[in-house]
Amino acid sequence: MNSSDWEKELEKVAREISAENFSAILSAEDLERLRIRFLGRKGSLTELLRSIKDLSIEERKLLAPKAQKIKSQLESQIAARIEEIEKLRFEKDINSQSLDLTLPPLSPLRGRFHPLTQMQNQMAHILGLMGFSWAEGPLIEDDEHNFTALNIPEHHSARDMLDTFYVEGSKVMRTHTSPVQIRAMRQKKPPFRIISPGRVFRHEAIDATHSAVFHQVEGLYVDKNVSFADLKGTLEEFLKALFGPEIKVRFRPSYFPFTEPSAEVDLSCLFCSGTGVGKDRHPCGICKKTGFIEILGAGMVHPNVFKAVGYDPEIWSGFAFGIGVERIAMLKWQIKDIRDFYQNDVRFLSQFKDAELPLFA
Numbered sequence: 001m002n003s004s005d006w007e008k009e010l011e012k013v014a015r016e017i018s019a020e021n022f023s024a025i026l027s028a029e030d031l032e033r034l035r036i037r038f039l040g041r042k043g044s045l046t047e048l049l050r051s052i053k054d055l056s057i058e059e060r061k062l063l064a065p066k067a068q069k070i071k072s073q074l075e076s077q078i079a080a081r082i083e084e085i086e087k088l089r090f091e092k093d094i095n096s097q098s099l100d101l102t103l104p105p106l107s108p109l110r111g112r113f114h115p116l117t118q119m120q121n122q123m124a125h126i127l128g129l130m131g132f133s134w135a136e137g138p139l140i141e142d143d144e145h146n147f148t149a150l151n152i153p154e155h156h157s158a159r160d161m162l163d164t165f166y167v168e169g170s171k172v173m174r175t176h177t178s179p180v181q182i183r184a185m186r187q188k189k190p191p192f193r194i195i196s197p198g199r200v201f202r203h204e205a206i207d208a209t210h211s212a213v214f215h216q217v218e219g220l221y222v223d224k225n226v227s228f229a230d231l232k233g234t235l236e237e238f239l240k241a242l243f244g245p246e247i248k249v250r251f252r253p254s255y256f257p258f259t260e261p262s263a264e265v266d267l268s269c270l271f272c273s274g275t276g277v278g279k280d281r282h283p284c285g286i287c288k289k290t291g292f293i294e295i296l297g298a299g300m301v302h303p304n305v306f307k308a309v310g311y312d313p314e315i316w317s318g319f320a321f322g323i324g325v326e327r328i329a330m331l332k333w334q335i336k337d338i339r340d341f342y343q344n345d346v347r348f349l350s351q352f353k354d355a356e357l358p359l360f361a
């Protein structure tokens with residue numbers, strides 16, 4: 001082919017292309033057929049472009065850009081039509097379906113905090129407003145922090161109360177969050193207030209109210225002239241913020257090696273509103289007819305604990321408390337089996353909407 005034949009051939013192909021009525025092509029398949037006719041491996045434009053090598057360099061320089069322009073115009077026409085065809089198909093689909101616009105939209109599944117984390121954060125929030133800051137300690141503790149410095153010497157019978165998981169050497173899985181008291185006092189200078197939420201471990205048979213792994217929130221306040229009245233006021237205020245102003249709080253004398261005096265704190269039973277009689281008029285099985293449920297241990301920091309951390313007990317005083325997070329959560333949400341917290345059953349977990357954090361009334 002000489003160059004003028006080649007050029008005529010190109011014009012012919014160009015005319016064929018412009019004779020195509022793109023807007024009449026309604027399916028992607030028809031459009032593909034057209035593309036193959038011109039641009040496929042044996043398409044007319046492809047073959048013409050391939051034969052350009054038979055022309056001289058000068059002729060090629062002149063004609064190649066023309067051919068390229070026709071090719072790229074065709075390509076963009078095809079691309080534009082594909083888009084239109086897609087749009088048409090989408091509109092047709094929509095119009096052929098009957099849409100019920102009154103249906104509520106599908107809301108995306110949202111994750112949320114585990115109920116125990118929610119409860120822990122709520123507790124930390126309230127105590128935070130009361131000036132307590134967050135402190136943490138390791139889950140694997142040494143004997144000294146978990147026991148000795150807390151006035152629980154070796155062979156002391158109080159160690160039997162705490163069924164301990166022993167790790168190698170003198171390490172234990174911490175049986176309570178109280179060792180964080182020791183760490184905080186050694187790190188800080190009084191006065192200060194800390195809470196320490198976290199996991200604790202007990203070698204215990206698991207049932208509806210016991211778990212070998214559970215959570216506590218420890219509290220510690222050290223200052224001059226801290227009194228038992230400060231402890232009472234703080235805990236009462238805290239519990240009322242958590243459970244509502246109508247609850248009753250009761251302090252009973254108790255024993256902990258690291259506090260003196262020590263108390264166990266009871267909350268009026270939320271299941272029977274402190275009456276001891278359930279809604280079914282039967283004796284309340286939750287508080288065993290007493291109207292109260294034990295929820296935490298507390299007391300004034302023992303002088304021996306202060307001595308263990310190098311504080312002079314003649315100068316410094318303080319109170320401490322330890323609260324079981326599961327226990328509080330079970331009471332608050334009326335959950336009967338502690339194991340529900342650990343099964344990760346979404347049907348259970350999804351009932352706990354991230355609660356608004358309570359403020360003081």
Ligand code: DAH
Pocket residue numbers: 175176177178218219256258259296297298299300319320321322323
């Ligand atoms: N550590 C105690 C326990 O696990 C709870 C406790 C009681 C903590 C009295 C305290 C406290 O800080 O003063 O049973």
